Amino acid sequence: MAGTDHLWFAPRLCRQLLQLLSLRMTSKVGVDSRFVEEASGGGNIVLKKGPWTKAEDAILMDYVAKHGEGHWNAVYKQSGLARSGKSCRLRWANHLRPDLKKDPFTPEEENSIIEMHAKMGNKWSRMAAELPGRTDNEIKNYWNARLKKQRRAGFSMYPPEVCFPAFSENKENKELGTSSSTNSHPDLLPNNSFEIPSVESKNFEPRQQFYPPRLLNIAASSFLDIPSTSILDQGLNSSCNTRSMLSAMHPSKRVRGSESWFSDQNVDFSNQNDGSLRAQTLGCFSSYTHNLTSDHHPSSSGKIPGSHAAINGNSSSLELKWAKKLDLPSLQTQIASFPSLESFDTLIQSPPNEHTDSDSLSPRNSGLLDAIVYASQTKASKKYSHQETSSDVVNHSCPISPLGHSATSSVFSEYTPISGGSLDEHQSIATVLGGEVRQEKGYFAPTDRKDDISNHHLFSGTDWDCKKMVNFVATSSGCGRGCSTCDAVCTV
DNA sequence: AAAGGTACCAACCGCGGTTCT
């Protein structure tokens, strides 16, 4: 350190230098907003804000070398560096720390971030702890950039390897009567994944927009023991919300404010104070809702205290609280609308629905559903009429997959319980809709979204199996070749 | 070539938790 020791003799010199700099800057721009006065002890200290100079960096580095990290508020006193302690800490942590990696994220790191985000949410510091040499700010910026990109493209934030296994797992779990929380991806859910108590609803709100069921699988299993003040209240409870559901169902229209899709359709649910009925009407986890309302439902016994706020016919819980930040492309909106945690709770924890009356709640038996579907089709076709004809519609993504969304399949594949609906249910829906089942893009990225809908036929930018699969519906007809990633079967 | 848009990054701000006095 002898080479840098010389810097340490000169706090006064540095102070003078900074004062000079300060004078220069203020003389140029008058009262420089980058300098703030902070009352500290005896007098006011002019603390600089804004970009750091090399000289400041050197001062700070030397300070840390001499005094170690911490005591950031003492930096000014010790070194004369006119920066707040906060600023110093930030600068050190994000830029000056010697162990920082300066190069871009490696693919491994990116994958790691995605998985960790799925697991932790916006816990940047925790992610940073898992990625040596990376800072929380760096990860946060990376994620936000990614989020922005994905949003713009209308894709899910999470790739299939993070998302797809959910259903098969859930199926298996269902059959085994086990909770997926116990066996879903131990690598993603170390420590049984119950170490996410701090996931806050406010943080989850935007995130959930991008959570396909695989994530929900993770999330649900992760959140099972989260107090009701967590995401459950704000986001997941709302997944059956009419607004989100319907914006999902019909991508061309984003519902905002008090604007009601139903009112638009002259369907008035204002007096619908029964959450289950509403869910039924929407074909949204109806059987789950049923289960949830039943006394013997295993998960209604309070494993998730407060997480079933929507159960008791409290329609307010179905309000789309998390839509307030929903500034998504319409295609994303459907990704945003995902099953409630109750649903996942049920999905995960409850044995197959044995209630025969589940059929009565199933989407295909809902008369209103047809109206909704019709409206959805109408609206969707309006939007896409310039892009493709209805006969041209191809189910281009895995219908069971959360990532293959259609106005209807996003409801019936993503929201239909595996236990209750499964493939039969899908097939029925597909039948009901004839050839009008539209698949929206999920995570898969067309090479260029500006291209027309023909891009729907191929997923590019990924190497996932589904990209090669053109015609998929949840039916056993066709060639029967199955997607190796999901349960979809080729119909060609 | 210029203007507008976008992506990326650095830094700041507000808040909450912890520690100190």
Next chain:
DNA sequence: TAGAACCGCGGTTGGTACCTT
């Protein structure tokens, strides 16, 4: 025990470089 100080975290903003039209 209460208030102050400190520290860390997450969200947001602003600046700059690059890209597109």
